[in-house]
Amino acid sequence: MTLSHSPEEDAQKIVSRHIKLLHRYNEAKDAAQIIIGKLAVQKKTTIRQIHEDYGLTDDD
Template identity: 40%
Template sequence: MDNKETNDLKDKRISALRASITNLEAKRSELEAELASITTKLKDDPNATVERHIRLLHDYNEIKDVGQGLMGLIADSKGVRQVDVEKEFGVGDQD
């Protein structure tokens, strides 16, 4: 292969890469616009929503721990297993 053919190949590759870059930049712009549009439709700030869910999960876990502790006390006072007390109160495995 001579220099002209090598240069032609390089020019074709460069042109293809430039076209690819242009297409990717256009796609990025489209995605950024879509993201901005979706973000404006959100009721609350996403970070605030995540923080709220974390706080609510923490509250839920504390309440669940208290409930399990109470059922443990009831089980001890009755002399039965805690699982039996949970069944008595309708608490399932998914609760």
């Protein structure tokens, strides 16, 4: 028995998965920025300097 799916159902699944992955990515990025901020405070420097020290770009 073969189950057929409409293109709309398949597209909706793809979009839903993409949104979930973006949400997880944003949570991880936010957590990393919090850690970088705390590191900057501990080292008494700026977040920008921490980014430079670790070779991070604005896109990271």
